[in-house]
Amino acid sequence: MPTEEQISSAANPQPVPKADVAGSDGGHLDETKLEKFFIGSIDQGTTSTRFIIFDGVGHPVASHQVEFTQMYPQSGWHEHDPREIIESVYDCIEHATKKFIDQGHEISDIKAIGITNQRETTVVWDTKTGEPLHNAIAWPDTRTKGMVRDLKERDGAEDLLQICGLPLSTYPSSVKLLWLLRNVESVQKAYEEGRLSFGTMDTWILWNLNGGLEKDVFVTDATNASRTMFMNLHTVKYDDTLLDFFGLDTKKIRLPKIVPSACPDSFGSMASGILKGIRIAGCLGDQSAALVGQQGFSPGCAKNTYGTGCFLLYNVGDKPVISNHGLLATVAYHFGRKPVYALEGSIAVAGSGVKFLMNNLGFITHSDKISDLAASVEDNGGCVFVTAFSGLFAPYWIDDAKGTIFGITQHTERGHIARATLEATCFQTKAILDAMERDSGHRLAELAVDGGMSNSNLCMQTQANIIGIPVDRPAMRETTSLGAAIAAGFAVDIWKEFDELKEINQKDRMIFQPSISKEESAKMFKKWGRAVEMCRGWLDSDESNGDF
Template sequence: MAIEETFAKGADPQPVPKEQVSGEVPQGTNLDEPKLKQFYIGSIDQGTTSTRFIIFDGTGQPVAQHQIEFTQMYPQSGWHEHDPKEIVTSVEQCIERATQAFIDMGQDISDIKAVGITNQRETTVVWDTNTGEPLYNAIAWPDTRTKGMVRELKAKGGADQLQDICGLPLSTYPSSVKLVWLLKNVEAVREAYDEGRLSFGTMDSWLLYNLNEKKEKSIHVTDATNASRTMFMNLYTVDYDDMLLEFFDIDRTKISLPKIVPSSSPDAFGSLTHGPLKGIRITGCLGDQSAALVGQQGFSPGSAKNTYGTGCFLLYNVGEEPVISKHGLLATIAYDFGGKRKPVYALEGSIAVAGSGVKFLMNNMGFITHSHKISELAASVEDNGGCVFVTAFSGLFAPYWIDDAKGTIFGITQHTERGHIARATLEATCFQTKAILDAMERDSGHKLAELAVDGGMSNSNLCMQTQANIIGIPVDRPAMRETTSLGAAIAAGFAVGIWKEFDELKAINQKDRMIFEPNISKEESAKMFKKWGRAVEMCRGWLDTDESNGDF
């Protein structure tokens, strides 16, 4: 097996095969490969910018897939919307085309035992309960139109008690404030609410409702991981909380909220009612970041993963009791596999801009023609040339929670080249990951020994080497990086008995993993992070308090 090349100059950040680091080839536990390769699981992965459908075999290897990008709408500065119907269509088309590829390989549809769903979280959809028609575009999770509303809510009585109940701080991020905005600003939504025919859901609920052809009104459900992102769910009871609903002035008699169910269930999610997989049960559902933790086999307390997608999300398994952060992190449900198992909780740090920062350089600035070219451009220079890019396009998320910042580049001189800004863009995500890990260490009392990574930006050797250097611990990257989709497949497979215990998954996706070891001194790393911290402080307060939409 060849060790991958790196473009980095002035160093030798070669990723090393994990078995060379550990001194042994990973050993499987109860993994009957011949038997498991006879079973297949479909995984719907509905993300922020694209939808895909992947068919995995029982060993966790993808055998067929299809991906479709869909329209991103930005009606005003800070606004980010999706067409709910287009997303449903994209799911249906991906299922059809991936299934056809599966059949063309000589496989039989009857070998697909179940389907799982993973989805972008917090994105909010409202529809007419009677007709099933959406009443407004889906408001996507990075949307910041609610800045002014959040400031008002923070001043409201009881605001300081919310996080202790639901694990989330008040910000533009959760679904709750998006729903409140819709009720206050969209007449059709308010009328449906007043007449008791308003249905609310995150993207998982909307997809399940439509994939069941809207006929089964009982299929209005959400899993615990998605529900924990709304600010309506009590982390301890794993159910809607009256105090939380009352704080947001939500009358549950006027709105249909999705029933909260475990992430792995043989019957709660219904089945596909049309298309080539008609009749196959949907048995797993996880929010995308929880799915990535499951796909990375993060089943033990103390394990963590970081997914570098449109945004960047670091989840740290804290076990069967929630830990409410005192250092700017979120407490959330990691996964709930039902049965006799208790829900497992996580601390989470969310970074709004990761891969979207690379797309900004490509689409808005014309720096590169394809996103994968970012590493080559960044490696065209020795370092960042003194540039620090605080990519606060939607403010800064964990652990800072700065709503009044905008994207800011510090340190530009006549010496600055495109490569310096490209490198600073990659470093911005790495610095924020370091800040989150530091907060997790303070909250949990434990220092992470290694960080598992996945997502698009993890393909960059330069970015992952930079990450290892900044956090000072090894970065562990799988060869098969569709871990989010794999997590949904695992949840679905558990429900139908393909796997029965977590130990059976230990060998899944362990082949050809790569380790990036830090190769700069702790002093140099600390100096870089100190400069980043100074830049963060300097970007505060860009917006005046009356610039609620940030469009002046």
């Protein structure tokens, strides 16, 4: 068995400070000046809402977070109360701003507010009263499975991907809205009477923060609009072909105006509360915000957020790239010039795989102990864990796969399975990045990372080894909130040159360099590929739950 010292060393391989890497630039921000300017960031996520106040260098100086109710009325259904979410936004703003004031700052020091939000989550409300007509249907909700199957059989279904960059699935807002129109009487009635307002979470928040009916600020940014299946990815406008496919009459439903992600005027200002009068100047969907927060401004830049699952965004420049390898095409950000586009891939199981070992198998008592357990062995002992708990997502899209561990012998220990669990996320990340490079034609130079699993040095070193390029981890990992702040700050000239944005949050970043040969990495990935092929077919078509 490895000694305690060896375990500690293996669990925490030491990355290199980015400042020490050849070619790194120390940055050119006027820190003395920028530390006097502040931007608020509303980060409205799937399970909680936060408000963080950043200075002009990108340092968080005050924050507050509130969790809100998750509703699961039926299996596969996932809903939020739109009113509770607005209350959580005001609550977070109030508490964080009071902390800011307690530090000796003035409210007038906050120059603007940005918003980032859970994407695809769908809200409908009465245009005349402003009252929600149903709970918001959250992005992971799968109640529309049957509807999606039927839609795929419609004429024109095969053309949608080329127009909007998204395949028909349960994720986009379009099918959620369609379900509401077909199944909720109050929504049907509002539609027929021409008083139905539709929006993603950003639109609902902006409309309310601006005072609702009084000012009627009814907008969405291009990144959120690109997740609805209603927007033409090439024109960044609503598309009649798409709207006709879903049977929507724009005389009966109000769709928010699509505006750039950074704009000094389009998003209005706070109508009430402790920050009344402060301008709202930026808005980005959460994964786009993370790319901006990671300074992914050049084609070939990519970020991976390791949360419950993983979301990878890969900058492809100012022309959309429609994937031929199972990825999504989306707007990365739109800062008032040309929109910049990205390819996106998602992994269903990342941090949830660690929780599976902890909660279901009792391997560890806390998720941050996974690295120590994985480092208790020298390698995976021949184990490969395909964590297909609900099939495999991009770029495989294997619906009939189940979670499968290969290579177990009488010598297999918990540490081997722990290491194989971390490696599963890293292997899937490589598969997506390979697909992104084939689709985009851009070679990836390094991968920026954030999210819970990025805290593990062992996991990030493994990731660098498997993808064969450096992994770049920031010291300040609130990159999603920072992205919204950057959009707002850029709109109000806190940063006047685009190149300045590349220097934000660059201090104390760490680089994980690959430490194994390309041949060894390729051998590992080849074995992973065999395991993926062998995990197919566990779910028969006549099995409702996949159980025998």
